[in-house]
Amino acid sequence: MEKIYSKEQKQCDLVQAKPETVQFLLNFSKSLEITEVNGIQFESNLN
Amino acid sequence: MPITKDYFFKIGRITHKTSLFKKRTLSLTKKVIVMEVQIEDPILITRYIAGDERALEALIDRHNQRISSFIYSKVNDRGITEDIFQDTFIKVIRTLKRGAYNEEGKFLPWVMRIAHNLIIDHFRKNRRMPMYQGSDSFNIFSVMGDDKLNIESQIIKDQIDTDLTFLIDELPADQREVLIMRIYKDMSFKEISENTGVSINTALGRMRYALINLRKVISENDIILTN
Numbered sequence: 001m002e003k004i005y006s007k008e009q010k011q012c013d014l015v016q017a018k019p020e021t022v023q024f025l026l027n028f029s030k031s032l033e034i035t036e037v038n039g040i041q042f043e044s045n046l047n
Numbered sequence: 048m049p050i051t052k053d054y055f056f057k058i059g060r061i062t063h064k065t066s067l068f069k070k071r072t073l074s075l076t077k078k079v080i081v082m083e084v085q086i087e088d089p090i091l092i093t094r095y096i097a098g099d100e101r102a103l104e105a106l107i108d109r110h111n112q113r114i115s116s117f118i119y120s121k122v123n124d125r126g127i128t129e130d131i132f133q134d135t136f137i138k139v140i141r142t143l144k145r146g147a148y149n150e151e152g153k154f155l156p157w158v159m160r161i162a163h164n165l166i167i168d169h170f171r172k173n174r175r176m177p178m179y180q181g182s183d184s185f186n187i188f189s190v191m192g193d194d195k196l197n198i199e200s201q202i203i204k205d206q207i208d209t210d211l212t213f214l215i216d217e218l219p220a221d222q223r224e225v226l227i228m229r230i231y232k233d234m235s236f237k238e239i240s241e242n243t244g245v246s247i248n249t250a251l252g253r254m255r256y257a258l259i260n261l262r263k264v265i266s267e268n269d270i271i272l273t274n
Binding site: 021025030 | 107129133144
């Protein structure tokens, strides 16, 4: 019987976000400040 | 201290002790590293909310590959994957900092859900505004144009407009009045006749003379008023 299976199986691509993206997120997190006044939350980005 | 057998013996013992100390510290460090790895997500989240930024780094590093691969498996583009990954974590950071994170669910499934929603948003946005990429044989910009003038033509047009204003100022008052009303104020000859108190025919005649005079001045002075 003919072999109809392909030898190579579809490989799952493993991707990782670039270090710059991670660094950006960490900097964003550091700069983000949430202030709450009278129950209303304000976001401020201290760059 | 004189260098004797005893001296070498002592040095040997010290070195031995130092190496023992080194070994112990090394094993301790290893233990600490192992402990670091084993810190669970909820503890890291609590630490992050308390202000420890390193906890977020640990969280991102831990889940980076899984989340990125998940996004990539859907969008199949590295750049878009980076964008969605970034937007996902921006949402995560905002929610955590606002104290709106619900401890009941697990962290990773929650982040995956955010990423999933952003992927759907991305496809929706793309369907509304599909992106056309030109190829060598066909470029969309060859059939599609921007009706705005480029900066050079705009400057020339402004120059012509200014020149024309000077020429119009040179016209006799009655002709100038009709021309301004017709061209700049976009009034009909009926409205012009009502406003100036002359008949429609007079207004038409003044407009005609205004144009004739303008043309005459332009040709006499060799003024070029074309773009």
